[in-house]
Amino acid sequence: MGDAKALLILHGKQALNEEVREGVRQQRERGWELAVRVTWEAGDARRLVLEALDAGYPTLIAGGGDGTLREVAEALLLSRADARLALLPLGSANDFARAAGIPLEPLEALALLNEPARPVDVGEMNGQPFVNMATGGFGSKVTASTSEELKRMLGGGAYLLTGLSRFAEIQSARGHFRGPGFEWQGEFLALGIGNGRQAGGGQLLCPQATINDGLLDVCIVPAPADTVGTLGTLLSGGLLGVEAVSVSARVAWLEVEAPESININLDGEPFSGEHLRFDVRPGALRMHLPANSPLLRRPENGG
Template sequence: MTRKARLIYNPVSGHEQMPKAVADILDVLEQAGYEASAFRTTPEENSAKNEATRVAEAGFELVVAAGGDGTINEVVNGLAFLENPPKVAIIPAGTTNDFARALGIPRDDPVKAARVVLDQHTLKMDIGKAAFQDHDNYFVNIAAGGSLTELTYGVPSEIKSALGYSAYLIKGAEMLPHLTENHMRLTYDEGVYEGKLSMFLLGMTNSIGGFEQIMPDAQLSDGLFQLIVVKPADPANLLRLMALALNGRHVDDPNIIYTKTKNLKVELIGESADKPLPVNLDGEIGGYCPVEFTNLHRRIEFFVGQTKNITK
């Protein structure tokens, strides 16, 4: 019986390079033994998500997500709730491409990324589930909340390329006068943190904003989140923590909690209880606190390249 693959691509990702590569990518998928077809996403809300669900329910064996981290997140949200989701391949065409970086997928050539399917190396990867009060959402790379969260995604890619981690320090210094602290209760496997904090990060991979040292012990399929909690700190101390984090030397700092957990419950308490606090999932707002996170161990099977961050 013929195996079917659907390429779901964002035509505006990566300086609009994807449309030119579609024919060659479909040819690679045909070489891999699939009857391949393509779907061009539209500005309509949940375009990629709905198409991923549709083809999965139609019996397609492979979904290829081509675009930036947002497109990949949307495809995953269309598949993660299914009992038997199809395999997924990633073709990065965005600016940061954190998840593709973690999977060892080539990020400089869409057709080269597609050829990873030919090697037939797959592993079932963990997916994060975020249960909000009125809906569920899924993520593959990072969840974050708190006033420092903008730092994770607020630095333009061209500035990161030119300045490296210094760009984050500059952005952090710009944000310092406007930072606020939230009074929160975080309940995780090994304990409870209750008090004020500047930010929490819940990581699935070791790559955040293109840096690979912020979650130094991350594994892609061990069933555990990496949790970082940044406690309140004076402005000068926050800049010091940011510098340490971007070089992987922050985990033992007394202002940081760094641990692994399968679950995390986040609640606003005290004077912060009535504040709307957004939760960022893979670079986009996924909902508002309170929220409960669960690690869905090895939920989706991905094609992978060469990477050291996989627990078999």
Template sequence: MSARVGVVWNPAKAERGELEVALAEVHTGPARWYETTEDDPGQAACRRALDDGADLVLACGGDGTIRAVTEHLAATDSAAEMGIVPLGTGNLLARNLDVPLADLPAAIARALEGTARPIDVGWLEADLDGGTERHAFAVMAGFGIDAHMITETDEDLKEKAGWLAYVESLGRAVSASEVIGLRLALDGGAAEAHQAHTLIVGNCGSLQGGLTLLPDADPADGRLDLLVLHEGGVSGWLDTLRNMAWDNGLKRLLRRDDEVTAESTDATTLGRLTRARVELDEPRVVEVDGDDLGETTRIEISIQPSAVRIR
């Protein structure tokens, strides 16, 4: 029996007609369409699709749309499966799951015909200006270089140059990410003090341009991977990025076992966890899958294993 397809799409990323043509190449059955808006990046659209009986939700858009659909499916513990049609700049989850990036019919075919696999979803809770908020992430969350590269990226350049715009923003991101004091507790353990400019918790390991920041991260292993960067300044970050992403891209930087670990050097702390609590001495911008949430001094992170089934 063919799936009941609900298409959640971001009209800022693609025209509906373009998607309809691509869908028709690989799908002869009916599909219902649910447009995202500025006020609803995808959660409400996904809910409407499920209410109408969709058992396959195609998320068509950038990282924000993909995250929003993932969040609603995970929050409702829905049995519906998800397909990804990447239309954004970063396309982070699509890259990590090897979804075709530049071929709409191929991405849609993968979503319609591929075998669903469960993936974990991370949850971040933070005290923001509007109160305490809780958001899901499928790829990475945190503060520092990662977050500032999002907030400092020139939008016009992003439209013209794609992910390369993030490289252009690196210098400004480094200057905006000063070393601060923080306390980090993993899986209910005692808090440890750190001086750092960046903290990233990842469900997946790859970024744009083939950079592998967390080479052992597995979106289906029931754990999240941790990276804390202590180095300050451009040279320290570039040295760390080179060592982590290029020199060690194929090495195992984190131990693979059930023990909670946090292995430290002068430049980095690496760990694996199911829960984390972070308290910051000063407010910092926090992000989830490329979405800037605003500034906070408290972050709590947890994992929902096998939260969403993605084709």
């Protein structure tokens, strides 16, 4: 097991997590050389990735939520190293992990290190990478304004509660969307550009997305007369609810032009702009995922 060597980059808030400690201990008993480094401040994840690569670690583990996964993935992409990536989901919502079928229990998640790493796509917005999803509009505002304390108490349900409490602040945005074989313009309440399927604590904005098809799934929720009813359908989740109120497409790239800056959330990181270009980098990362992960597209012949 000469390749059974990994470094866990652990979000600082999880440093005293006893389940993580026990999971690491048992993974070591299974024969893995597993080192742990803890983040303290902004920029630590990138520094730790570079240090791990210099030390010869072939596998890196992002221990945290979607934001931590994005940070570690971004550092890996910038390094252009061929290291593998795994996720130990420790966030409040764990949207990517839930959609990918990654266990939330630390020991079970670490067991995926024994699964072969598979090529997965990475999305980009104006050159900024995201592994899971880019969201915009009111849904993005809800994600950004939900307090850490509420997320700790309610998990993904915190986003729904925040959204319900802020109906009075609902404002639509306007944009012109264009991609291969797709064009739409108008006012919208929410936007999802999915490499993964869900964001904001379980909002299935792109329920059919896969992360190895070389494409991005687009979900636009237009601003109708019944704004409150439409947003309630969106926030309550569910495949049929989203499909009933949204415009959808699957594209290799998407350009968005807006008269005013649109707020965008990339896996928890806020950005904004009037001119947005979304692209996909096929197979840019190799990730340890369950063999039957719903996010993996199967070959057409079933082989």
